[in-house]
Structures are given as structure tokens and as C-alpha cells.
Amino acid sequence: MTVVGVGARPGVSAAEVLAAVDAVLPAGAAGVRLATLDTRAAEPGVVAAAAARGWPLTGHPATALAAVPVPSPSPRVAAAVGTPSVAEAAALLDGGTLLVGRTVVGRVTVAVAR
Numbered sequence: 001m002t003v004v005g006v007g008a009r010p011g012v013s014a015a016e017v018l019a020a021v022d023a024v025l026p027a028g029a030a031g032v033r034l035a036t037l038d039t040r041a042a043e044p045g046v047v048a049a050a051a052a053r054g055w056p057l058t059g060h061p062a063t064a065l066a067a068v069p070v071p072s073p074s075p076r077v078a079a080a081v082g083t084p085s086v087a088e089a090a091a092l093l094d095g096g097t098l099l100v101g102r103t104v105v106g107r108v109t110v111a112v113a114r
Contacts, residue, residue: 001031002099005091007077007109008040014048020105021049024112035090037062037081058090065089072102087111 004021025032033056040046041059050057062082070092073084083089088102091113100112 002029005087005111007086009107012045017049020108
């Protein structure tokens with residue numbers, strides 16, 4: 001399974017999310033699913049991006065994401081949403097190895113774990 005952690009600004013579009021995912025997703029990745037902060041899992045652009053590719057979308061509470069050790073924590077993100085990492089923590093939450101660390105593409109941040 002390949003998990004793409006997604007952090008996004010409110011109002012992000014599906015095209016923005018998919019462009020960010022496509023920029024980092026390894027070729028031939030199978031069993032892709034998106035994971036993010038629970039409040040971002042309700043963002044129409046994130047929902048639409050997952051639906052467009054037929055990928056499952058999982059939202060996690062900030063407390064669960066905050067408990068995941070990550071290589072690139074951000075005090076700014078912690079102050080804004082209650083966890084120092086969204087993309088990396090969401091990608092790593094269910095275990096696995098980080099393949100692509102936090103990568104910012106416009107208004108979307110992504111990370112990939114397998």
C-alpha cells in the first residue's frame with residue numbers, strides 16, 4: 001500500500017491536490033490512498049481529488065498525527081492546526097517507511113510512505 005499524506009490550505013482545488021500528488025508519487029505505485037487531517041478530509045478539493053482517482057481518503061485527528069515522529073516538524077503548522085506535521089504524519093501513521101518527505105507544491109504539501 002502507498003499512502004500519500006496531504007496537507008492543504010482551505011479552499012484548495014482537486015486539480016491542485018492532484019498536481020501535488022502527481023509530482024511525488026513514484027511510478028507504478030499501487031494501492032494508493034490519501035490521508036490527511038480530519039478537518040481537511042472534508043475539504044471539497046481533497047474529496048474530489050480522491051474520488052477522481054478512486055483512492056480511499058482517511059482523515060486523522062490532530063492528536064493522532066501529533067504523536068507520530070516525523071523528520072520535518074513545523075512549529076507554524078502546529079500553531080495553525082494542532083499538530084507539527086500533517087503530510088508526513090498522515091503518510092506514516094499506519095506504519096511504513098517514508099519514501100518522499102514533505103514536499104510543498106503551491107497550496108498543497110504532500111509526503112509518501114509505503
